[in-house]
Amino acid sequence: MQFLSDNAARVHPKVWEALRSADEPDKPYDGDALSQQLDDVFSTLFGRECHAVWANTGTAANCLALATMADPHGGVICHREAHIEMDEGGAPGFFLHGAKLLLADGAGAKLTPDSIEAVLAAITRGIHQVQAHAISITQASEYGQSYTPAELAAIKALADEYGLALHMDGARFANAAAFLGCSAGQAAGPVDALSFGFTKNGALGAEVAVFFDPARADLARWRRKRAGHLNSKGRFIAAQILALLDGDLWLELARHANAAAAEIAAMAGERLLYAPQANEVFVRLTERERAALRARGFAFYDWDDATARFVCAWDTRMEDAAALARAVGSL
Template identity: 65%
Template sequence: MRFMSDNAASVHPKVWEALRAADGVDSPYDGDALSQRLDARFSELFGREATVLWVATGTAANCLALATMCPPHGGVVCHREAHIEMDEGGAPGFYLHGAKLLLAGRSDGGDGAKLTSQAIRDVIDPIRDDVHQVQPHAISITQASEYGRVYRPEEIAAISQLARERGLALHMDGARFANATAFLGGSAAEAAGDIDALSFGCVKNGGMSAEAIVFFDPALADVARYRRKRAGHLQSKGRFLAAQLLAMVEDNLWLDNARAANAAAQAIAERGSERLMHPVEANEVFIRLSPDEREMLRGIGYQFYDWGADAARFVASWDSDPGEARALGQAIADL
């Protein structure tokens, strides 16, 4: 009974159907008919002009987007628990050619790994405007955060306003953007806010091997095309990546999958609520468990990741069995 990661989930049947339908002769790279449809489809989804580039991984999506926003001598403000800081193996430094991550936010998890405009000011205000210090060029926020917390529209608006005032670009790591949108119950535009680029997650939500970089600034997309090629992410048969992305946003499959994952997470949380480390707003559940308790759950057959010395993380997926999720919550309660 797997609750380790939504990366381990199966590929949705509609994505497989789209891949099979794409298996014909068409132009290579991103000149195929499916890739050419992405801009219009995502512009419709977000209610404003968007330029979309596909890549194979979320790491590439994040770092290629940020590389268009920040020069090698600059800095990107992010939460100290952000994926680009903790879990991308130095990829930001590689893709941004040495640009620095400027870490903000609390280290004790008390802010749910969400940035605030004040936390950003605390980092950038002391920086002198001279060549001896790294100057900020961009801000990166994660929707939903590393602890499954969701930014409300007004929170993003405050950060966006600060970014505009300071001349900083704003990027959103949306590996679980669908889960955040499903939780908020509004539109994609409301969940994203006034940002310059979004890494739109697909693999964690029923996709196989495609992520989207959604640029709301066409000039950034123009730069990213060259960087994507240089980084080895301009795939010859790009239509197979485009097919996955189009299948995901067709008939709101991306939201349906996210709602199913969120519901399974809630089923776990409802029964294990006394042990929750964070409110459950997306598809991740963080539970306080001793090493012995974790081993007891593994002995029953549950698979999950340890989260420090006395906690565990359970991640629900679009294909999580609701009965298994409820049973897990009950097993935690029975401890």
């Protein structure tokens, strides 16, 4: 019973169908008919003009977006638990040609205007210190917490005050939108660009950097080519994205993953680190308790010495989630 990661989930059948349907000759790179649909589809989804730049990985989508926001001598404010800091192997520094990540704090791995201002206040204005050029937030956060539209608006107001661009890492954007029960536009708020994750939500390998400024999108396309991420047969990435957006399948799958996580959390009681607002559950467990769960067939990662992480996906069986919930409750 696998709760390691939604990255390990199966590919959704409709994605396989879309890939087979896309297996016809078309223009190479992103000139194919499917890739050419993405701008209009995302513009309809977000309710404002969008420019979509696909990529194979979330790391590439994040870094391509950030590379349009921060100069090599600048910095990006992010949470110290952010994926771009903890899990991308220095890729932001590589794609941004040396730009620095400026680390902030916040409960549940979420930034607030106060925590961002604390970082800004510590920077001496002048050439001798790295100046912030952008802010990066994660929706949902690395602890499975979602930013509300009001929280996003407050962070954007601060970003505008300081002249900073605002980026959103949306690897689990679908799960956040499903939890919030709002539109994609509201779940994204007034960000300047976001990475929209599909691989964790039923795709084989498909991510999108969505820009709300055509100039940023154009710059990202040049950087994508230079970084070696311009696939020759981009129609196969676009096909996955369009299949998951069709009929709001992306939301349906995210709701299932969230429901499975809620099932587990309901039995965790005081062991729960945070009430889940997406598809991840963090539970305080001893080493012996973790061993007992693994002996019963549950696979999961240790988050730290005191916490285990359980991740549900679109294909998580509710009976497995219920079994895990009972097992945790019986410890």
